[in-house]
Amino acid sequence: MKKRTTMLAAATALLAATSLAFGAGALAASRAPADGTGYTTNGYTDLGSFPEPQVCHGVEPKCYHDWGNFDPAANGYRLLVYTATAGPRHADLGPPLGPGLDPPLTAANVVQNALIRMGQENGFKVDWTEDVSVFASPATLFKYNAILFFTSRTVLDDAAQTALRVYIEGGGAFVGVHNAFGTEYNWDWFRGLLGGAELYDHAALQTATVDVLNPDDASTRGLPRTWTGEDEWYNLVPEPQGVRFLAAVDDSTLAQGQRGYYGDPGMGRFHPVTWCQYYDGGKAWLTTLGHDAGDWEANSAFPGAQYFQQMLVGGIESAMGMQPFCQGRGDGTRATFSAALRAAGARAVPDGSAEPPKPPAGRISLAAATHAMHDAECG
Numbered sequence: 554m555k556k557r558t559t560m561l562a563a564a565t566a567l568l569a570a571t572s573l574a575f576g577a578g579a580l581a582a583s584r585a586p587a588d589g590t591g592y593t594t595n596g597y598t599d600l601g602s603f604p605e606p607q608v609c610h611g612v613e614p615k616c617y618h619d620w621g622n623f624d625p626a627a628n629g630y631r632l633l634v635y636t637a638t639a640g641p642r643h644a645d646l647g648p649p650l651g652p653g654l655d656p657p658l659t660a661a662n663v664v665q666n667a668l669i670r671m672g673q674e675n676g677f678k679v680d681w682t683e684d685v686s687v688f689a690s691p692a693t694l695f696k697y698n699a700i701l702f703f704t705s706r707t708v709l710d711d712a713a714q715t716a717l718r719v720y721i722e723g724g725g726a727f728v729g730v731h732n733a734f735g736t737e738y739n740w741d742w743f744r745g746l747l748g749g750a751e752l753y754d755h756a757a758l759q760t761a762t763v764d765v766l767n768p769d770d771a772s773t774r775g776l777p778r779t780w781t782g783e784d785e786w787y788n789l790v791p792e793p794q795g796v797r798f799l800a801a802v803d804d805s806t807l808a809q810g811q812r813g814y815y816g817d818p819g820m821g822r823f824h825p826v827t828w829c830q831y832y833d834g835g836k837a838w839l840t841t842l843g844h845d846a847g848d849w850e851a852n853s854a855f856p857g858a859q860y861f862q863q864m865l866v867g868g869i870e871s872a873m874g875m876q877p878f879c880q881g882r883g884d885g886t887r888a889t890f891s892a893a894l895r896a897a898g899a900r901a902v903p904d905g906s907a908e909p910p911k912p913p914a915g916r917i918s919l920a921a922a923t924h925a926m927h928d929a930e931c932g
């Protein structure tokens with residue numbers, strides 16, 4: 554009971570502090586997002602009007618096609634890693650790879666080597682390529698339980714686009730990491746696969762606090778409720794929509810500010826970094842994190858690396874079907890999440906007490922409020 558009271562107080566304090574921020578007029582340029590959640594947006598405008606993808610998508614498995622295209626009992630679990638870049642190339646991807654499947658790697662191909670290691674440690678086989686011809690036929694893609702992109706710009710030709718789409722429609726799974734959000738800008742179906750979001754710009758590489766919004770997914774289970782990570786904290790336009798949010802960054806902890814190189818003021822109170830969804834018959838697990846080589850190295854001391862890797866492995870495993878996919882309470886969407894937060898605040902009003910709850914010292918944790926909400930729901 555004591556724990557419950559404490560957590561509810563935290564949720565109340567969050568709401569009180571949020572109201573103060575609005576009331577003080579400190580965020581004169583902010584406006585409430587279209588869904589009326591009341592999140593401060595710090596000048597960021599949630600356009601919220603990206604046309605709905607003309608495919609079934611969301612957090613319900615009704616949008617998934619279980620058509621028997623994968624037989625792990627016979628074939629094991631296999632992941633295809635695609636790291637082709639037609640624009641900026643992250644240093645941790647190393648030198649461009651040669652043609653074909655599984656070309657030679659060097660130690661500088663940090664991301665590819667890390668994913669191979671994660672597969673060895675967790676029971677799935679990894680192939681890797683930067684050769685678009687591997688995507689020439691859907692039949693090739695159906696050999697893989699999931700396909701992971703850490704790419705940039707336009708890296709799929711017409712045949713490859715078709716194969717990827719057929720693969721997803723046939724129950725395939727996509728894992729998008731970091732600059733996957735800077736890929737195929739001019740293909741709306743792909744943007745939908747990402748959750749309706751794209752990289753716009755980002756602030757300086759810096760540490761910040763990551764909040765776990767949903768502790769019940771394979772990718773977030775066992776993680777601390779908050780951790781310190783270091784990344785570029787991609788600013789997204791539009792914001793992801795209709796997905797199950799798993800983790801967010803608290804922009805108030807960005808010491809060097811949140812304004813990006815093309816003027817985005819930062820995403821403010823609600824800045825998601827990891828989410829999942831069913832999409833057009835398939836599955837997609839997505840994270841904007843993973844910029845630095847330190848995120849990927851074994852036993853890395855880079856801030857948050859162990860949690861990033863744990864989260865990523867869970868995301869890959871759930872996409873491939875080794876674990877339940879995209880789990881959580883409620884539908885996990887932004888509107889429901891914020892409505893539940895308000896409801897938790899309403900329940901947290903002290904009964905007959907004249908003593909208002911004190912705001913917590915230091916920052917206001919979205920994770921704490923979220924977990925208070927979950928705890929209150931579960932009694």
Ligand SMILES: [Zn+2]
Pocket residue numbers: 643731732785843844845
């Ligand atoms: Zn980056």
